[in-house]
Amino acid sequence: MSDYRPQEIEKKWQDRWRETRAFEVKVDPSRPKFYCLEMFAYPSGHAHVGHVRNYMIGDIMARMKRMRGFNVLHPFGWDAFGLPAENAAIKNHTHPETWTFDNIAHMKGQLQRLGISYAWEREIATCQPEYYRWNQWLFTRMFEKGLAYRRRSNVNWCESCATVLANEQVVDGGCWRCGTPVVTRDLEQWFLRITAYADELLDALPTLTDWPEKVLTMQRNWIGRSVGARVRFPIAEGVTPTTEAIEVFTTRIDTIYGANFVLLAPEHPIVERFAAESPDPAAFRAKVAAFRALDRTARLTGEIEKEGFATGRYVINPFTHTPVPVWIANFVLGEYGTGAVMAVPAHDQRDFEFARKYDLPVTVVIQPEGGTSEGDELTDAYTGDGVLVGSGSFSGLSTDEARTRLTAEAAAHGIGEATVQYRLKDWGVSRQRYWGTPIPIIQCEVCGLVPVPDADLPVRLPTISEFTGRGDSPLAHVAEFVNVPCPRCQRPARRETDTMDTFVDSSWYYYRYCDPTNESLPFDPATVAYWGPVDFYSGGVEHAILHLIYSRFFSRVFRDVGLVTIDEPFTRLLTQGMVLRHGAVMSKSKGNVVDPDDMITRFGADALRLYVMFVAPPEKEVEWTDTGLEGAYRFLGRVWRAADHLIPAVADAPAPDGLAFDADEKRLRRATHRTIDRVTRDIDPRMHLNTAISAVMELVNDLYAFCDIRGIKPGARDDAPPPAIARPEAAAALREAIEALVRLLSPFTPHLSEELWERLGHDDGVVAAGWPVFDAAAAAEDEIEIPVQINGKLRARLTIAAGASDEATREAALALPAIQTHLAGAEVVKTIVAGGRLVNIVVKASKG
RNA sequence: GCCGGGGUGGCGAAACUGGCAGACGCACGGGACUUAAAAUCCCGAGUCGCGCAAGCGACGUGUGGGUUCGAUUCCCACCCCCGGCACCA
Numbered sequence: 052m053s054d055y056r057p058q059e060i061e062k063k064w065q066d067r068w069r070e071t072r073a074f075e076v077k078v079d080p081s082r083p084k085f086y087c088l089e090m091f092a093y094p095s096g097h098a099h100v101g102h103v104r105n106y107m108i109g110d111i112m113a114r115m116k117r118m119r120g121f122n123v124l125h126p127f128g129w130d131a132f133g134l135p136a137e138n139a140a141i142k143n144h145t146h147p148e149t150w151t152f153d154n155i156a157h158m159k160g161q162l163q164r165l166g167i168s169y170a171w172e173r174e175i176a177t178c179q180p181e182y183y184r185w186n187q188w189l190f191t192r193m194f195e196k197g198l199a200y201r202r203r204s205n206v207n208w209c210e211s212c213a214t215v216l217a218n219e220q221v222v223d224g225g226c227w228r229c230g231t232p233v234v235t236r237d238l239e240q241w242f243l244r245i246t247a248y249a250d251e252l253l254d255a256l257p258t259l260t261d262w263p264e265k266v267l268t269m270q271r272n273w274i275g276r277s278v279g280a281r282v283r284f285p286i287a288e289g290v291t292p293t294t295e296a297i298e299v300f301t302t303r304i305d306t307i308y309g310a311n312f313v314l315l316a317p318e319h320p321i322v323e324r325f326a327a328e329s330p331d332p333a334a335f336r337a338k339v340a341a342f343r344a345l346d347r348t349a350r351l352t353g354e355i356e357k358e359g360f361a362t363g364r365y366v367i368n369p370f371t372h373t374p375v376p377v378w379i380a381n382f383v384l385g386e387y388g389t390g391a392v393m394a395v396p397a398h399d400q401r402d403f404e405f406a407r408k409y410d411l412p413v414t415v416v417i418q419p420e421g422g423t424s425e426g427d428e429l430t431d432a433y434t435g436d437g438v439l440v441g442s443g444s445f446s447g448l449s450t451d452e453a454r455t456r457l458t459a460e461a462a463a464h465g466i467g468e469a470t471v472q473y474r475l476k477d478w479g480v481s482r483q484r485y486w487g488t489p490i491p492i493i494q495c496e497v498c499g500l501v502p503v504p505d506a507d508l509p510v511r512l513p514t515i516s517e518f519t520g521r522g523d524s525p526l527a528h529v530a531e532f533v534n535v536p537c538p539r540c541q542r543p544a545r546r547e548t549d550t551m552d553t554f555v556d557s558s559w560y561y562y563r564y565c566d567p568t569n570e571s572l573p574f575d576p577a578t579v580a581y582w583g584p585v586d587f588y589s590g591g592v593e594h595a596i597l598h599l600i601y602s603r604f605f606s607r608v609f610r611d612v613g614l615v616t617i618d619e620p621f622t623r624l625l626t627q628g629m630v631l632r633h634g635a636v637m638s639k640s641k642g643n644v645v646d647p648d649d650m651i652t653r654f655g656a657d658a659l660r661l662y663v664m665f666v667a668p669p670e671k672e673v674e675w676t677d678t679g680l681e682g683a684y685r686f687l688g689r690v691w692r693a694a695d696h697l698i699p700a701v702a703d704a705p706a707p708d709g710l711a712f713d714a715d716e717k718r719l720r721r722a723t724h725r726t727i728d729r730v731t732r733d734i735d736p737r738m739h740l741n742t743a744i745s746a747v748m749e750l751v752n753d754l755y756a757f758c759d760i761r762g763i764k765p766g767a768r769d770d771a772p773p774p775a776i777a778r779p780e781a782a783a784a785l786r787e788a789i790e791a792l793v794r795l796l797s798p799f800t801p802h803l804s805e806e807l808w809e810r811l812g813h814d815d816g817v818v819a820a821g822w823p824v825f826d827a828a829a830a831a832e833d834e835i836e837i838p839v840q841i842n843g844k845l846r847a848r849l850t851i852a853a854g855a856s857d858e859a860t861r862e863a864a865l866a867l868p869a870i871q872t873h874l875a876g877a878e879v880v881k882t883i884v885a886g887g888r889l890v891n892i893v894v895k896a897s898k899g
Numbered sequence: 900g901c902c903g904g905g906g907u908g909g910c911g912a913a914a915c916u917g918g919c920a921g922a923c924g925c926a927c928g929g930g931a932c933u934u935a936a937a938a939u940c941c942c943g944a945g946u947c948g949c950g951c952a953a954g955c956g957a958c959g960u961g962u963g964g965g966u967u968c969g970a971u972u973c974c975c976a977c978c979c980c981c982g983g984c985a986c987c988a
Contacts, residue, residue: 263903263904264902264903264904265902265903265904265982265983266903267903268902268903268983268984269902269903269982269983269984271902272901272902272983272984272985273983273984275984275987277987277988279988299988300987300988301988302987302988303988314988355986357986380986381986382986382988383986383988384986384987384988386987387987387988388987388988391988392987392988393988394988395988399988400986401986401988402988472987472988473987474987592982592983595983596983665911665912665923665924666911666912666924666925667911667912668912670904671905671912672981673911674910674911676910676911676925678925678926679911679924679925681925682924682925682926683924685938686924688938688939689939692939732915733915737915739913739915741911741912741913741923741924742912742913742914742915742922742923744923744924745912745913745922745923745924746922746923747923748922748923748924749922749923752923755940755941759940759941764940765940836919837918837919838918838919839919840918840919840968840969842968842969843918843967843968843969843970844969845919848919880968881968882968883918883968883969885918885969888918888919889918889919889969891918891968891969892968893968893969
């Protein structure tokens with residue numbers, strides 16, 4: 052018998068897990084698999100408790116599933132490429148690789164001290180050539196399929212990070228990493244054609260039934276499919292159409308008879324020609340330039356005054372056959388749709404405001420159900436559905452029907468067609484930085500863009516010593532890297548010097564864990580067929596539209612190159628809440644981080660794990676409190692004292708089967724088995740880890756209450772003699788409770804549980820022992836206490852045999868003295884007996 | 900504006916299918932042990948009123964209505980907080 056000394060037992064078990072490679076697994080088709088994964092970590096240096104909460108959540112799941120007989124894959128690794136390593140190199144003159152691996156070593160130690168049950172043999176770091184070689188391999192496959200392509204375009208540029216950002220990486224107009232406002236640059240860039248999968252990515256969302264609604268909504272918004280039509284408005288010479296046309300995209304073709312003018316984005320290709328052909332090209336161009344110079348962020352977020360000017364040109368509305376003016380407007384986006392819109396001021400709020408501002412006509416073509424309106428009288432656009440008016444032969448149709456009919460009509464005349472437009476753009480993956488995967492392409496003057504042959508992969512990142520952080524891609528300055536013969540014609544050629552976005556690395560790492568050392572393929576298809584998909588994936592919600600949409604895309608690319616057969620990589624997703632301190636997210640700059648190592652030193656990893664899991668459900672944010680952690684530590688001391696002190700007294704206890712338990716012992720056994728049931732369901736599927744822990748706490752309280760009644764003193768000091776327990780039945784019930792308790796707690800507090808389990812005389816560990824088995828008979832109540840209400844107000848409690856008939860329950864309730872008192876002089880209207888749960892007597896108040 | 904989540908004691912929270920609101924814990928108060936303190940063990944506690952007391956009563960889950968024998972839970976309207984999207988035609 053001894054005190055609870057977490058530092059000793061935690062070290063002991065962590066050493067043992069490492070020595071026995073306790074969490075290593077292999078493919079075993081005879082057992083059900085469970086792939087449990089937490090989003091891997093960027094090796095920033097130190098993990099704080101906000102980061103490690105996520106690893107704890109996954110570990111609870113992994114450890115519980117292991118005990119329940121699953122073959123559990125629970126790996127970990129490092130998202131090891133990225134800018135901070137390079138920035139640190141610039142600042143401290145250390146090589147990014149040194150910085151990265153030093154950080155990995157430190158953080159790995161932190162995770163091991165937390166007792167997270169990772170299969171460390173499978174650890175990967177994405178900056179290793181053995182890993183990024185397969186980024187290059189897949190990029191080549193995508194290039195071959197036309198899914199990776201290069202084009203010049205306006206891209207998002209972060210001045211501070213000196214690199215391009217994908218659309219997904221622009222948050223509120225700023226860089227997702229550093230917040231610097233994003234500017235536009237015109238660059239030659241590599242793109243991955245995620246839009247080829249846009250429909251599939253959207254349509255499969257409803258199959259993700261175990262994802263949070265919030266994430267599904269965010270992805271749906273991000274993909275932003277809108278169904279509409281393209282319609283061509285011929286450019287007019289006077290009032291006659293020419294053969295040239297401006298094409299618009301609209302979701303409201305039903306309003307086309309009310310299209311009073313057409314608006315062009317300042318970036319629209321025809322703008323320059325209109326300028327050149329205008330009476331005063333210089334003034335025209337100046338106005339366009341002013342629009343284009345508007346702050347990009349403000350333009351995208353709509354925080355600008357809507358302005359425009361007439362080009363002096365007209366197009367013919369192809370349905371009304373009347374000329375309408377063409378304006379250039381600052382709020383029309385060049386990169387969406389066709390960069391031109393038909394403006395229907397009566398039925399679009401933006402167009403309405405624009406028309407009123409510049410005194411343009413407003414023609415009503417949709418009447419709301421039962422209402423009428425005139426363009427002159429409108430104070431707002433009517434954007435709802437209704438019935439068409441003033442729309443030629445289409446008048447009288449519903450908006451819904453009109454959309455179909457007008458689209459068909461346009462198609463029949465070759466002036467338009469149905470089309471689908473996405474907000475989602477192709478993924479720009481070129482980065483003008485060093486610490487990333489080299490893009491495996493060689494540019495030859497004769498052959499064009501030629502992929503590096505698979506046999507020559509990986510294209511290794513050359514070691515460079517100078518990091519300036521200035522200007523273009525660092526690799527462009529490494530002559531030996533850049534100047535290579537063309538793989539096809541052997542003439543001198545140049546290597547691509549940009550590196551890949553690090554989100555490429557994280558888009559498929561979960562498959563690599565299944566087969567992390569494969570040297571001939573990214574992974575063996577049969578191995579991934581066994582382990583995949585990830586059954587339980589947890590991480591921060593900040594990846595809802597970055598990592599999680601890219602991964603769904605990559606998983607499909609792997610499917611289409613024949614390496615996997617599933618569509619969706621993650622079956623169940625949990626987005627964990629952040630840990631706050633003083634109301635703010637922990638960050639080094641705010642100086643409010645809690646270092647897990649400090650807490651482990653003071654209270655042990657088990658107490659830290661228990662506290663973080665107990666304080667709130669996993670999805671919720673939590674506020675860190677030291678007193679809460681102390682409470683968890685106190686509780687574990689209480690568990691330790693009960694278990695360790697009683698072990699000698701219960702060591703020889705008989706098995707519970709067939710024993711004649713008395714009332715107290717039965718009550719304890721009931722508590723034990725009810726707790727097993729509750730904890731089991733609370734962890735999986737409910738993931739209410741906080742209530743699972745409170746159920747265990749209640750069992751501990753019940754155990755102490757039992758000891759109190761029997762005069763057993765588990766809380767006695769170290770030097771007290773072990774208590775004697777007279778009845779073998781009592782010892783049996785106690786041992787059963789302790790053994791259940793230790794195992795129910797073991798996903799949360801693995802070190803403490805293993806230690807107590809060993810001290811209880813088992814030498815094969817809690818995993819081998821398995822999850823405690825619920826015994827419904829032992830959990831059953833003989834008698835139950837149910838509330839008795841009068842008119843919904845609690846008036847008395849009734850103790851009655853479990854399973855009593857409704858009639859017997861009713862009579863017993865009515866006979867209670869407290870009920871009799873309340874019923875005096877009242878008339879019972881009816882009595883509701885909710886089987887075994889409640890009695891409610893409905894009365895009418897007596898008059899007078 | 901649209902979408903999603905939420906609002907419950909001093910605090911973190913619980914209540915699974917409409918059935919005892921506040922489990923469990925933190926902080927707090929009392930008792931036992933101790934020369935004393937810490938630790939530990941036991942007990943108490945939503946608010947208000949009456950009572951010396953055991954107890955009794957009223958009120959109580961953001962606000963207002965509704966459905967129901969019964970509502971934290973379902974419906975309608977509204978207020979507030981958090982997250983996401985947003986001039987996307």
